[in-house]
Amino acid sequence: MENLWLRLKERKLVQWALAYLAGAWLLLQVLDVLGQNFDWPRSVFRSATVLLGIGFLAALVLAWYHGEQGRQRMGGVELLMLTGILVVAGVAMALVGRGEDAQAEARLGGAAPEITLPRAERNSVAVLPFANLSESRENEYFSDGITDEILTTLANVRDLRVISRTSVMQYKGTSKPLRQIASELGVAHILEGSVQRAGERVRINAQLIDVQTDQHLWAERFDRPLEDIFAVQSEIAQQIARALQAELSPVEQARLERRPTTNLVAYDFVLRARNLLQIPDRQTYEAALELIHEALVLDPTYSDAFAARAIGFRGLYWFHGEAGWLDSAVVAARRAITLDPDFAPGYEELGWALTLRGDREAALEAHRQAVKLNPNLAAGLASLYDYDFGRLDEAAHLWERTLETDPTNAIFLWLAGRTYLHLGMPERARALFGRAKKVQPAFHWLGYFASLTFLAEGRPQQARAEVQRTLAETRNSPDAMLWAGQITAALGDLSAAGHYFERGLPEPTSTWEKERAELTLAWILQQSGEAEQARRLLQEASSRFKNRRRGHSLRPEDYAESAQIRVVAGDHEGAIRELQEAVRNGWRHYLQYPGDPILNSLRGDPRYDRLMAEVRADVDRMRARVEREGW
Numbered sequence: 001m002e003n004l005w006l007r008l009k010e011r012k013l014v015q016w017a018l019a020y021l022a023g024a025w026l027l028l029q030v031l032d033v034l035g036q037n038f039d040w041p042r043s044v045f046r047s048a049t050v051l052l053g054i055g056f057l058a059a060l061v062l063a064w065y066h067g068e069q070g071r072q073r074m075g076g077v078e079l080l081m082l083t084g085i086l087v088v089a090g091v092a093m094a095l096v097g098r099g100e101d102a103q104a105e106a107r108l109g110g111a112a113p114e115i116t117l118p119r120a121e122r123n124s125v126a127v128l129p130f131a132n133l134s135e136s137r138e139n140e141y142f143s144d145g146i147t148d149e150i151l152t153t154l155a156n157v158r159d160l161r162v163i164s165r166t167s168v169m170q171y172k173g174t175s176k177p178l179r180q181i182a183s184e185l186g187v188a189h190i191l192e193g194s195v196q197r198a199g200e201r202v203r204i205n206a207q208l209i210d211v212q213t214d215q216h217l218w219a220e221r222f223d224r225p226l227e228d229i230f231a232v233q234s235e236i237a238q239q240i241a242r243a244l245q246a247e248l249s250p251v252e253q254a255r256l257e258r259r260p261t262t263n264l265v266a267y268d269f270v271l272r273a274r275n276l277l278q279i280p281d282r283q284t285y286e287a288a289l290e291l292i293h294e295a296l297v298l299d300p301t302y303s304d305a306f307a308a309r310a311i312g313f314r315g316l317y318w319f320h321g322e323a324g325w326l327d328s329a330v331v332a333a334r335r336a337i338t339l340d341p342d343f344a345p346g347y348e349e350l351g352w353a354l355t356l357r358g359d360r361e362a363a364l365e366a367h368r369q370a371v372k373l374n375p376n377l378a379a380g381l382a383s384l385y386d387y388d389f390g391r392l393d394e395a396a397h398l399w400e401r402t403l404e405t406d407p408t409n410a411i412f413l414w415l416a417g418r419t420y421l422h423l424g425m426p427e428r429a430r431a432l433f434g435r436a437k438k439v440q441p442a443f444h445w446l447g448y449f450a451s452l453t454f455l456a457e458g459r460p461q462q463a464r465a466e467v468q469r470t471l472a473e474t475r476n477s478p479d480a481m482l483w484a485g486q487i488t489a490a491l492g493d494l495s496a497a498g499h500y501f502e503r504g505l506p507e508p509t510s511t512w513e514k515e516r517a518e519l520t521l522a523w524i525l526q527q528s529g530e531a532e533q534a535r536r537l538l539q540e541a542s543s544r545f546k547n548r549r550r551g552h553s554l555r556p557e558d559y560a561e562s563a564q565i566r567v568v569a570g571d572h573e574g575a576i577r578e579l580q581e582a583v584r585n586g587w588r589h590y591l592q593y594p595g596d597p598i599l600n601s602l603r604g605d606p607r608y609d610r611l612m613a614e615v616r617a618d619v620d621r622m623r624a625r626v627e628r629e630g631w
Helices: 002-010 013-038 042-066 076-108 137-154 165-169 178-185 226-243 250-256 264-277 282-298 303-320 324-339 344-357 360-373 379-389 392-405 410-422 426-439 445-456 460-474 478-490 494-504 511-527 531-549 556-568 572-584 606-629
Strands: 124-127 189-198 201-210 215-225
Touching: 124 137, 124 165, 124 178, 137 165, 137 189, 137 226, 137 264, 165 410, 178 189, 189 226, 201 226, 215 226, 226 250, 226 264, 264 282, 264 303, 282 303, 303 324, 303 344, 303 511, 324 344, 344 360, 344 379, 360 379, 379 392, 379 410, 379 556, 392 410, 392 606, 410 426, 410 445, 426 445, 445 460, 445 478, 460 478, 478 494, 478 511, 494 511, 511 531, 511 556, 531 556, 556 572, 572 606
Parallel strands: 124 189
Antiparallel strands: 189 201, 201 215
């Protein structure tokens, strides 16, 4: 034993070992610090540990043969030992790599080749909701707002396909593997991160991941004063565009560097308001508008705030059914555009408000400008083509394009389904309604539209079953009662339909639904000889219709409803004239009214029959084009 210790001392083996271990420990500490600051994957640290461990064995061999003075030649035994160590190192690295791949697959939900991505996959990205790491849960709106700002900024780059906010927000707090999320959204890259706000400082961590390889294409931590928040958002967006090799035009570069306001308190108010505008409720919309007002007091030139105000006014029009809200929405949207002529959301909101106001040519111009500035904003144009121009085939094409960047937006899935229903493609429509219901089970009106698809196919039993399912899901809510009344009336059971209407009419959430229900019930009562009650309901429905359209042009759908009002009033000549105007202006929605008892009462009038034949022929032509071109 003493002899061995002397030989170790002679060859300085202990000194070599201690020096190596000290150097290895220092190197690992440096790697750990760098890895945390630059968000390096843990595989770097693990690989370095394995290599240093193998290197320790090699150092001992070298010390044994070279630690003693004068021994510089390398013998066969030494070469054999070093070769063995290298083989062990190779096997160890392979095992580490395999472990990393296995962990990545487990986290991402399977092997990379299993993922199927749509076109433009190279530049497709989803910005997942940033986690709120602040001490207060009240800062949730702030982290959501940061997500929204980065996403919106990236969406200005035409060379990127960016998934829309509505589709990504459903993954907030999810435990789903990244690969599953990427597959559901149809993207190749995911940006994820966290936000921590403390007083007047904010820390943002962000990392861009190639989902197929689990490779971090870019990662960075920003620890800045709150006043630098816009610079951080801009820098993140530019880094993502650079990492995905997107080509930026000068206009796009300017959009990425845009600073929406100089007032951080106003910015905070708008973030809070946007958060409230995601909740379709009258009270929350009114609360959001109050916050937006406060923001505009602080910064009257804040274009984002005016665009958000337009959204709020448009929502109140839906809840109140008063035309004045649309006028306010138009004013707000136009102010946003005046302040920022290249602001795509301003044009989008102007287009929606003008559409609802019946100014379709101006709406068309606004929506086209929105799409020109941001190709992801095609939903408004799709809806306009469907409801105001009767260009159902072009609407279907735009909906398919829209759903590429917003595949789980329940509202867009519903609207796209309605377009396919109008086209006479009920099976496709029902599939889209089903997807929307899967995303938003609380959207119970989807059951009503599913019933319409069964009516269009001549399947009354299935339509009736869908009605009963919706009633059960909503526990006989007022709105569901009105939908049940419409479907039951179309099925010819007027007595049961009247019963549903009478139970649902006192308190529906939508004035438009109430208007339609009053009209159909008036016709039913008229048929049963209850003329006085029918007259009262007809007056109420007519009053709501006039109030909703006061000072505005009639849309094709409005002409069709006006025709129904005239039928119930006994003015068949006027009803035919209104239907002729509806068709001339683009009304092609006869399949949304299968079995409608009011319009069907006009059958036998040659003018009505010719109109319906004209509409059917045009719809058949557009459906053939959609089927031929595979939209």
